[in-house]
Amino acid sequence: MKLLILDRDGVINYDSDAYIKNLDEWRPLPGAVDAIARLSKAGWTIAVATNQSGLARGYFDQAALDAMHERLRQLVAEQGGELGLIVHCPHGPDDGCDCRKPKPGMLQQIAAHxxxxxxxxxxxGDSSGDLKAALAVDCQPVLVKTGKGLLTLAQPLPAGTLVFDDLAAVASQLIH
Known part of the structure; x- marks a missing residue:
């Protein structure tokens, strides 16, 4: 199985420090949906692991999150692709869970699935938390310059981190 795991906010869709709270605020980054569809059609299984502490903070509910993910699935399907498992951490940063990145729980959930x-x-991913989660489970850390990626790039990166402009560039690298 050719598996690729993606962070969501800042990799697939625009990120916001005020959180993406509803379907109207969820907007895909240029080329991201096409990249997922191209990868899927080339035989890749695409999974998503996303911290969604806005749930714990009360900024949005599970139905709003489900609607965003359903829209993403629909957009990918419209381009002939398929999106695999989407897992999310609903906890806040101080909840002590094992799923919130940089902890590896969501990635382990995808592996088990x-x-x-x-x-x-x-x-x-686009953040140091994504890169640390990748390392915790022996994934190859890949940083995109979208979202918080340029800020992350200004910090020391884990050895061996691959860097791409965006998700479309990742897809082009993986599809030969």
Whole structure:
């Protein structure tokens, strides 16, 4: 199985320090939906692991989050692709869970769902928390310059981190 794991906010869709709270605020980044569809059609399974502490903070509810993810699935399907498992951490930063990145719980959940080892699997994110989560489960850390990526790039990166302009560039690298 060719598995690719993506962060959501800042990788697939525009991010906001005020949180993405509803379907109207959820807007895909240029080329991101097309990249997911192209990867899917090329035989890749695409999973998403996203921190969504806005749930714990009361900024939006599960129905609003589900609507955003359904829209993403629909947009990918309209381009002939398929999006795999989407997992999210609903907890706040101080809740002590094992799923909130940089903890590896969501990535382990994806591995268990697909029955695969994560060794060498690319995890594409835009933050140091994404990169640390990748390293915790032996994934290949991949940073995109979208979202918080440029801020993250200004900090020391884990050894071996791959850097791309955006998700479309990642897709182009993986589809030969």
């Amino acid at each position: 697909y029955g695969v080892s994560l060794a060498g699997v690319w995890f594409v």
